Amino acid sequence: MADHVDLVLAQWAAERPDLDASPMAVIGRLTRLHRMIDAELRRTFGSHGLDGASFDVLATLRRSGPPYRLTPTGLMRASMVTSGAITQRLDRLEGRGLVVRSSSESDGRSVLVELTDAGRELVDRVLPDHLDTEQRLLAGLTGAQRDALTGALRTLLESLGDASE
Amino acid sequence: MADHVDLVLAQWAAERPDLDASPMAVIGRLTRLHRMIDAELRRTFGSHGLDGASFDVLATLRRSGPPYRLTPTGLMRASMVTSGAITQRLDRLEGRGLVVRSSSESDGRSVLVELTDAGRELVDRVLPDHLDTEQRLLAGLTGAQRDALTGALRTLLESLGDASE
DNA sequence: AAGATTTATCACAGCGCTAAGAGATCCACT
DNA sequence: AGTGGATCTCTTAGCGCTGTGATAAATCTT
16 A cells, blocks of 8 residues: 555655655654644534634643643643743633633742633533544554554654653 | 653543543654654754745655646645645745746646746755754664554554545 | 843744635536 | 536635744842
8 A cells, every 4th residue: 555655755766866765754644644633633623612722721731630720831841832822822712711820929930820610611521522533533543553653653752852751 | 661642641541530532642642743843844944944834845846856847736735735825835935936837728727836946956955954854853763663653654644545646 | 249040921924724706617408 | 519507726815823032020040
């Protein structure tokens, strides 16, 4: 079987035989998968009046456990976006009443972001749908294939410095 | 070993033990990898005065072989972005003299996009750097691990309908 | 006490998506 | 053949999300 990336590699082999395009076999596929998956997830979020960026923040707060409270810096690290992007995400979410900001008592520079009841209810409502969508996207893999893929991706992430703490 | 996604899964298991969050083991890692890789590739492109979207178009034309000419629809399919996004990419590239548009003689609805000499020279100059970056990002995997990852990603792509033609 | 660092925000520009629209071509039915 | 509707191709306009770089305030360091 051949997917689109196999075609791309064949084209490069014909046009630039002097170069080794083999890294694209992994990175090109990661990119394409991301695009396909992202489009599908966006649809799920959209059906709940959300977008991926907003859900990301709500879910990060939700899974941190009571009192569902983190700093913008913590959210920034979890989401791997810049501080400016977090500020804008929080502006939107606060405008919709899904999170509230308050200033930290222990550190005057810092802000505490907390899920409101409405925010928690929304993320708990979206989450099952979201997981259904993800499950459906992976339905083409056997359990063993999923485990193998998980392991390979973890290895690559770790080699790039992704750490749990 | 544990990466960030292992932590996320543990958080969900504690907060929502009623849900099966296991699809995130794959999709969460794909998302994080994409972000890390994308940031790095952007840096390479930036050092040549380019961005990922522009390089994507130039590279697609380049690897299609002489006369380095495709329609916007062809570019849209290869890149998996919408037609509106392609129009904007072409506007930018044409403004910089890297591609030219002409109208098709065989189909009055269609447009032909062709790499200029400057466009071809630029993509040929960027390509080795780009592949070096990709190679470096994958350096943490053994050859066998790369092959295994490639196979798993291809299987998933095919199950989602990605086809070479 | 002064300088460096951390934290968050603001302003700007870039890129993508959606929805709507205009023009060309294809098709089905008379 | 001819005509009207459906489809295809590309563009346009508006909005949202992200990154970058500068800024301001608080804290840490020496």
